[in-house]
Amino acid sequence: MNKTVIGVLASGRGSNLQAIIDAIQAGRLDVKIGVVISDNPEANVLKRMVNYDIPSLCIDRRQFSSRQDFEAAIAEELNIRHVELVVLAGFMRILSRYFIDRFEGKIMNIHPSLLPSFPGENAQQQALEYGAKVSGCTVHFVDEGMDTGPIILQEAVPVLEDDTVEALADRIVHAEHILYPRALALYCEGRLTVAGRRVYITDKE
Numbered sequence: 001m002n003k004t005v006i007g008v009l010a011s012g013r014g015s016n017l018q019a020i021i022d023a024i025q026a027g028r029l030d031v032k033i034g035v036v037i038s039d040n041p042e043a044n045v046l047k048r049m050v051n052y053d054i055p056s057l058c059i060d061r062r063q064f065s066s067r068q069d070f071e072a073a074i075a076e077e078l079n080i081r082h083v084e085l086v087v088l089a090g091f092m093r094i095l096s097r098y099f100i101d102r103f104e105g106k107i108m109n110i111h112p113s114l115l116p117s118f119p120g121e122n123a124q125q126q127a128l129e130y131g132a133k134v135s136g137c138t139v140h141f142v143d144e145g146m147d148t149g150p151i152i153l154q155e156a157v158p159v160l161e162d163d164t165v166e167a168l169a170d171r172i173v174h175a176e177h178i179l180y181p182r183a184l185a186l187y188c189e190g191r192l193t194v195a196g197r198r199v200y201i202t203d204k205e
């Protein structure tokens with residue numbers, strides 16, 4: 001069977017992309033990364049890519065007069081690379097209906113909280129300030145909302161008494177690095193079915 005081709009969109013550090021690459025290299029994930037796109041020319045994720053034979057490029061929002069033109073440029077690049085699943089890994093922009101229509105049901109995101117708690121930016125800080133005893137991470141399909149799409153997998157981590165935002169973020173991102181490759185594997189094995197808000201996971205044959 002042909003490998004699913006994924007396209008990764010990332011704006012920053014790129015540790016989730018690294019975890020995906022590591023999972024592929026370790027034989028835990030059978031996908032091909034067709035392209036890595038960042039909207040930030042300075043992003044560390046692009047620096048990581050010099051070590052790998054994977055196409056990577058920057059599509060800078062500032063070079064487009066409208067959001068739609070910007071998203072069209074991303075969509076075109078993904079299509080040129082025959083991308084079947086768009087993987088958001090720290091991509092710091094909300095995608096519009098225009099983009100989502102082009103990849104309906106084929107966009108995943110990872111968020112550093114147990115959704116629907118603490119959507120949006122600074123999720124770890126939100127969890128600490130709220131006084132939550134448990135937080136975690138969520139992989140979900142993307143819809144037009146802010147971190148609102150159907151949930152695929154979640155992993156809980158404790159919030160400790162002496163936690164700082166950084167300590168909690170480290171604990172959560174460690175869980176992310178395990179969860180995201182697992183969610184991608186489920187998708188690529190054809191084991192995810194979406195019915196309304198619910199994502200059903202079928203057993204391995």
Ligand code: GRF
Nearest residue numbers: 013014015016090110111112
């Ligand atoms: C992660 O915490 C992820 O949950 C959020 O953005 C962060 C990206 O980190 N969406 P990295 O760039 O993958 O290291």
